[in-house]
Amino acid sequence: MTLSGKTAVITGSNSGIGLGVAIELAKAGADVVLNSFTNRDEDHALAAEISKNHGVNARYIQADMSKGSDCRKLISDSGRCDILVNNAGIQHVAPIDEFPEDKWDAIIAINLSSAFHTTAAALPMMRAAGWGRVVNIASAHGLTASPFKSAYIAAKHGVVGLTKTTALETAQEPITANAICPGYVLTPLVEAQIPDTMREYNMSREEVVKNVMLTRQPSKDFATVEQVGGTSVFLCSDAATQITGTTISVDGGWTAL
Numbered sequence: 001m002t003l004s005g006k007t008a009v010i011t012g013s014n015s016g017i018g019l020g021v022a023i024e025l026a027k028a029g030a031d032v033v034l035n036s037f038t039n040r041d042e043d044h045a046l047a048a049e050i051s052k053n054h055g056v057n058a059r060y061i062q063a064d065m066s067k068g069s070d071c072r073k074l075i076s077d078s079g080r081c082d083i084l085v086n087n088a089g090i091q092h093v094a095p096i097d098e099f100p101e102d103k104w105d106a107i108i109a110i111n112l113s114s115a116f117h118t119t120a121a122a123l124p125m126m127r128a129a130g131w132g133r134v135v136n137i138a139s140a141h142g143l144t145a146s147p148f149k150s151a152y153i154a155a156k157h158g159v160v161g162l163t164k165t166t167a168l169e170t171a172q173e174p175i176t177a178n179a180i181c182p183g184y185v186l187t188p189l190v191e192a193q194i195p196d197t198m199r200e201y202n203m204s205r206e207e208v209v210k211n212v213m214l215t216r217q218p219s220k221d222f223a224t225v226e227q228v229g230g231t232s233v234f235l236c237s238d239a240a241t242q243i244t245g246t247t248i249s250v251d252g253g254w255t256a257l
C-alpha cells in the first residue's frame with residue numbers, strides 16, 4: 001500500500017510510540033509532521049533523518065499540546081492533515097486524595113483535550129481533501145482501570161469516547177476515526193524505569209519485566225513501537241475503510257483477562 005501524497009500529523013512524536021508511528025507512516029509513503037513542545041536541533045534532525053531514510057517530506061513543528069490554541073495552530077501550520085495521530089501523553093501516579101490538581105489538569109489537557117482541538121481543526125481539511133483518518137493512541141487503560149492512575153485512566157477512557165463520537169459525525173464521509181489501545185510498549189521511557197525497579201525490588205531485569213511490568217500482559221512480552229505504527233498504517237489502508245469508531249488492542253491479551 002502507499003500513503004504517498006498524504007500528510008500525517010503525529011502529536012508528541014519526538015520519541016517513543018509517536019516517533020515509531022511516524023516512521024511506519026513514512027515507510028508507507030506519507031509525508032509526516034513531527035511535534036513536541038520543545039524546539040531543539042535534535043527535534044528537527046529527527047525529521048531530516050526520516051526524510052533522508054524514507055524519501056518523504058518530514059518536518060518538525062513545535063507546539064504545546066497542553067494549550068488548545070497550540071493544538072489548533074499545529075494543524076493549520078501543517079498546511080494539510082490527511083492523517084491525524086493523537087499520541088502526545090504524560091502520566092502521573094498517586095492516590096486520588098493525594099493527586100496534585102495541576103497534574104490532573106495537565107494530563108486531561110495533554111492526553112484528552114488536545115485530541116479534541118486537533119480533531120476539530122483537522123476535520124475541515126480532511127473534508128476538503130475528500131479523505132481522512134483519525135488514529136487516537138489510547139491505552140489498555142482506555143478500556144480497563146488500575147489504582148493510582150485516575151487522571152490517565154479518565155483521559156484515556158475519554159479518548160475512546162471522543163473516537164466514537166468523531167466516527168459517528170463522519171460516518172457517511174470518507175473519514176474514519178479509531179483508537180489503538182496498547183498494553184505495555186517498550187519505549188525509552190519504560191526502558192528507563194527498569195534499572196530503578198530492579199534495585200527497588202532486588203530483582204533481575206527478567207523478573208522486573210515479567211513479574212512487575214507485565215503482570216497484566218498475558219503474552220509476557222512488550223508490544224513494540226513498530227507494531228503500534230504498523231497498526232496505524234493498517235487503519236489508513238483501504239482494508240480498514242469500514243473500520244470506524246472502534247478500538248484495536250495491541251496488548252498481548254491484557255483486555256481478554
Ligand code: NAD
Binds near residue numbers: 066087184
Ligand atoms: P513518550 O514519553 O516517549 O512519548 C510522549 C510524547 O509526548 C513525547 O514525544 C513527548 O515529547 C510528547 N509530549 C509530552 N508532553 C507534550 C506536550 N505538552 N506537547 C506536545 N508533546 C508532548 O511516551 P510513549 O510511551 O511513547 O507514549 C506515547 C503515547 O502512548 C501516550 O499517549 C501514552 O499514554 C500512550 N501509551 C503508552 C504506552 C507504553 O507502555 N509506553 C502504553 C499505552 C499507551
